[in-house]
Amino acid sequence: MNKKYIELLEILCCPQCKSDLEFIEKYLFNENTEDELLKKIKGKEISGYKCSKCKILFPIIEEIPVFLIDKTIKLENG
Ligand SMILES: [Zn+2]
Incomplete structure (x- = not known):
């Protein structure tokens, strides 16, 4: 189910x-x-x-990975 998202990591x-x-x-x-x-x-x-460097999470919303800086989630624990 998450395979397509994991494959995207390469690019x-x-x-x-x-x-x-x-x-x-x-x-x-x-x-x-x-x-x-x-x-x-x-x-x-x-x-x-x-x-890990920016301590942010780019969310997948309704199956779409969102790579917009103003839509990221800040991670307190990095
Ligand atoms: Zn970064």
Whole structure:
């Protein structure tokens, strides 16, 4: 099920710092947000791509990986 997303790792990098990304299968997004797109995943367990260097997660929303800097989820623990 997640195979296609994992395969993408080979060609993707962080658009901000160009580092390699890590696939995160389950992340519970539960922050308050005014962003219409991020509201769709609030309280839900999602998958995404993590950049350890930037400490951000690029979420997969409705099966679409979103690589927009202003739609990322900040990770407190890196
Ligand atoms: Zn980065």
